[in-house]
Amino acid sequence: MSQDTAAEITTTTVSTQFGDISISRSGAGAPLVMLHGGGPGASALANYRDNLPAFVDDFEVILPDQPGFGDSYIPTEADLLDKGITNITVEALLEALDNAGIDRFHLMGNSLGGAAAIAMAIAAPTRVLKLILMAPGGGWFPEGPRPTEGQKMMFRYYNGEGPTLKKMKDFVSMMVADPRQFDAASIQKRYDASLDPRHIAFYHEYNNAFAKRRGMDPLWRDVHKITAPTLLLWGRDDRTITLAGAGVMLANIRNVQMHVFGNCGHWVQVERKAEFERLVLDFLAE
Template sequence: MAGSVREFASAGPGSFTGAGRNRPTRPWKPEFAAGNGQLGSSNANSLPESAKWTPRKANSPPVTANSTPGNHYLGCTTEAFSMTRTSGNLTADETSRFADLEDLRIHYHDTGARTAAAAARPPLVLLHGGGPGASGWSNFSQNVAGLAQYFRVLVVDQPGYGKSDKPVVKDGVWTFNARVLDALLESLDIPQVHLVGNSLGGGTSLKLALDFPDRVDRLVLMGPAGGALNLFSADPSEGLKVLFSFYAPPGPSIDRMKNLIEVMTYESKTVPPEVLEDRFAAATTAEAMDYATRLYQAFGPDGDGLPEELWRDVDRIQHKTLLVWGRDDRVLPLDGAFFLLKRMPDARLHVFPRCGHWAQLEHRDEFNRLTVNFLASS
């Protein structure tokens, strides 16, 4: 079943088949494909109740906890805040999980709550972008160990990507993705999360905040697709043209993947060599090519599909939000950030110099520090 391509009609922001905030009549139970599904959970279970995290309603004061030995909480010294420390084995295989949600199978990575700090805070969900060969681990593998010191981290393969099923949604991709993410969190008994969303994942983050506001605590949006309008730059951008042409005749090639990575970054030499090979391999499987070509045909520059205009509703998002942008982003240019900064009631903006569309990779340690400080501050 995993990796199959099926068509889904768009629906409202409730269950897969209807609108509203209704929950399914039977609870979804995730099926774990690797490990025992409890990585790191023993740490959280051994904590006193006063140290465990409880959710809060959107836009309410944050939950805080006193600092513990080891400087897990913010307010620690710069020396103690090291992005290179790890808490055990955090490999792709060790953290790999599957959840069966009705007739859709979603793949994700789960670090578990590995520290007292992680158990005392909302989990952190990382949502990747939509380029060819993208997946949660390919986008965020370099960030997981650092972030897992402070949060239970879930790295999700969104529908159509990685090891998740590949349903082709005829319209409302972000609406569909948000419903799937809500269902995944429900299956894991996670009432509320922080979100880090890059590009396509930024659009999913915005839509989850709009349709399921109590699911979201805080947002970190990295060049979120659908959320902004280019004020001065051409549309579609240079980067989007490269992305949408990847599967065009005569078909994908390693040179096209090199060109894609080049346009995604300020300096492509910052990208590990294996990323090129891994993403090309992932992008050229039969299932990935079928999904992506149909999606790009519908929503690319020559398609007749209409992507959701999330920018029309971002003023309704009351959540505390950090906008992260690369000054040299050629996919979703920087001028779009100022649209969001103006429209979102509680947004602030951080711009990385010498940075393209992949801030989490090009400025890994600074991005991790920035994210943790924002999400864990009062």
């Protein structure tokens, strides 16, 4: 167990039958599980640490590293091909939350984590109180070329000559509408995190499975099964999970509302931080 005293974050490792899941926790109140996106250098704390102060007074924030990311276990190539990353994540996280004593919870997911959040809300409807989805994978029916510009950028990052600082700068520029908000130190930090040999090996296997399985699992076919009140958040200028594909969720989730941020790309929690936090708090307080 480690204690981050500055941020008042406690991180533990929770065992499951699939492998160990690293879970960070902060605050007190109703559990709010926040699932991070994919991409090089991604982890729960990397994606959400700066948002914690807005939520910890009212909620116990639960930040799991999903399988393949951060300090959690690395799925095998066979499992990635057989089950796909979303099913792997749902099985492991539901068991990890059980073992961590977390029964019912609010659930948030961004991008790859948004796909897992959709699948969790469908698989365990009595456990998910409210659902926040930020440009979620899988629930989105793409219009236009596939893969998108952002997806192509992620695939290229570990291929060719491998990770470089320039590739990371290009990746961040693709994810956001205004890359000037990221200084050299923050880009360097994410680049350094992307160099973990375990994660490099995982991404090669994950990208291979992603291609063979023809992209994300088509969760959009089942979003009508979501019973939790749902808030959709999207950047109008998202080039990874494009806004044009959001209609299927608006049409089929029973209790849904949506907010679109102009001049915003894929990372709404970063690019429109204050508005994102206010919208989520208001939604959870309803």
